[in-house]
Amino acid sequence: MTSASPSLFDTAADAAREAPFWAASDPATRAGLLQALARVLEQHRDPLVALAHGETHLGSVRLQGELDRTCFQLRAFADFVLAGSLHAVEHDAAVDGPPPRGRPGMHRVRVPLGPVAMFAASNFPFAFSVLGGDTASALAAGCPVVVRAHPAHLQLSRAVFHLVQRVLHEQHLPSGLVGLVDGASVEHGAALVQHPAIQAVAFTGSLRGGLALQALAAQRAVPIPFFGELGSVNPLVVLPAAFSAQAPEALAAQLAASVTLGMGQFCTRPGVVVLVGCEASRRFLAALALHLAEAPAHPMLTPAIADAYLSGAQALRSTAGVGVLLEPSLERMGALLATVPAADFMAREELRHEIFGPAVLAALCEDEQALVPVLQSMAGTLVATLWGAEADAPLARQLVATATARAGRVLFGGVPTGVAVTRAQQHGGPWPSSTQPASTSVGLHACERFLRPVVYQGAPGWLLSGFPSERS
Template identity: 55%
Template sequence: MSAVLEAAISEFAAIDSVVARSHEAQAAYAAARHAVRSALLRGLADALERDAAPLIALADEETSLGAGRLNGELARTAFQLRGFADRLDAGIAARIVDNAAVAGAPPAGRPHLTRMFAPLGPVAMFSASNFPFAFSVLGGDTASALAAGCVVIIKPHSGHPELSRRVHALAAGVLREQGLPEGVIGFVDQASREAAVRLVSHPDVGAVAFTGSYQGGVALWKAANARACPIPFYGELGSVNPLVVTPQALAQEVETPAATLAASIALGCGQFCTSPGVIVVRDDGTGTRFVEALARSLAAQRTHAMLTPAMHCGFEKATEHIAAQPGVVTRLAAQAGSAAGHPPTPRLFEIDAQSFVANAALHEEMFGPAALVVRARHDADVLDVLTAVEGTLTVTLWGAEADTAANRALAAVAQRIAGRVLFRGVPTGVAVCDAQQHGGPWPASTQPQTTSVGYAAIERFLRPVALQDAPPWAIDANHGGATV
């Protein structure tokens, strides 16, 4: 037997073992009182905060994201863990619709029906590269799945492996302290692509949460749907996040909005899923001054090393691909010393609206500090550009404050292609709250009717079940009334 085959067999066996422990823990955890789940979430938040200093130092060492950014992200992670706990206590997972029996024949007559929600089962959670806390081991996917009553099997990202191990060890300690099975939060350490497919394909896995590349996400999405019993695959696959700068937005000046936008493009070295990558500006004198100001501001931004050498290589290839397209003008080019392991230089490109619409290669994400300016002659051009994008996490509309037919048309198209439409500010920075929507039409995500950020994320991992003429114990057992 070859060494490669032996390694694969060993890796698959390890995955099967982790899934078996999670499967064993699922029934008891799903039947736990909601107070048990909320106590776990609060305990995880407390553990993160207790070890914040060493965790931040380790995260910075592995990601180069900086202590300021990482402190804020850890705080957000603890905040959303406690937020889900608060909403569990308020009954978010205990919602029922109860229709009393009505005597007589159908359609007026009916039996007693109680509609409630049951956990989907073990959730395979694939950590993201760009948020080592908030979209990782104890991030939003884990928090929402645990709140729903689903145990979680974590596949960490290779960009921050030691941090992931450390955070999982903290989580394991909290499980022990609270007397919960270790399988409630499983961990598949540094699985290969083949092993990741094995995890998604395992018959005891009930759903998948994924944040990452389009190619990797589509491969796993296909595996989830190729199973004998397909399962929900909640994937966030990337986004170009168009930002429309209307003439009204530049009526006073161009420097301040240009500086604001440049900071958003370069934030986190452009490694945000909501980083504005397509900037739609009018093809006139004011638009030209804005683009010039944007290039100056972007050139002045300080970047840091990207998350991994492979990610930096991908960024360079993506920007080279855009630069090589017919009609593209390079406003801000790569500079010397931009190799993997060093901070990349920001890039800015420009194209006319008609060429953008006609060339699908220009609609692809450049994951890093880069953007493509699209020059539009009139309102119809802007609508055509947005329509060509197809699916995106966000669309930002600067200067669309007035109630006009043009702005209504613009907002309608934006809402058709995006999960979140902004009328002010920049898309980077996703608030964790009840009204948030983080997910858009394909290819931004695989399930645009759901969100991966905010407290509505719990709905992904709950399946509606109607109980007919059920005795009280059956309703109570499915309503958070039992204990582990």
């Protein structure tokens, strides 16, 4: 582990570069490491959760579940590696004759990019930190990792890193396969991104910080890919049909639980609700305000995050046309609920920016047809939720098409908080929710970020004999 000076970042990055064997390691070796890392987290569950709660205030129940998710995804990537599809060869056999029918034999493989710099997130001390999904997917892909610890849970990061080093030692693997740097300054982050050993960056954090790091990655003598998750308002559109299927008060309780989960510090928290102004909507908003007011409050992850949340709430309150139903204060860091006419929402870009925390802005439309242009006015987002679109109708089709164009995941009912770790998952969307909308940071396809394709044409037999099972 290194800290303090940017020059010390060289130690971790160079150590990762000196682990090239990992790119050629066999599936059993990679899977064995991932499985062992899951076991060591479980073996030290109680002290790790206690340490995480002391730094983040997220509560033991939430943190226990997050540790379970982290272990699950480590094992899921291990199974994915063992299944063989991650590095399977695609083979086009040679065909005699002139082109276009005739062709040489080709074998398409995917090779690891090399050492990955992983910037841990503030809001997920286990699942998006030292042994989170970025680290797990990079190791599964065959890439060493250098983790930039987040200052919001620095002691936990160090404790997990020590366990990682123990596992590497027990498995006779070099310590540089997973490195940790804990310098919190902008200069430290810049030094890591610009280090010549680093071949890709995975980042979860603010739009401002992500933009700065992305620029540095692009300005290198040899630019490297930057996979950033930067910010998302995650709209929830409520068609009037939703209130016919379920009472407004019940839907409000469901939404309030999602908004206040972890003090609203989830990247998938619904931040904008779009609905038609009617009696059912008024009941829904009244119940939502009540549930949000009654939700337990606790300190946010860092003082800076709390200050930004209060500043965002104050700016929203001061915006013409916005009506505030519930707002936080210095005395009680609670939820924010505000309303605005749909026309004002579409006219004011600042209303369509994320407020990180338990905040909800309701855009009120005059009729159902206005739901579509309101959704169209929003930028890219991780997830969009549609309530009441189960029946096939022209409006439902328009909303689905619009949501598909703007989100990486579209929900029909339910709430977007909680992202399943599966093969089919997509956690990434159009700008500014992520910098690479074709990639995902959650789910088994997260490995693909750290692989690049190479085709061997007319390869000799000695090379082909070393390939894994082929997929023709």
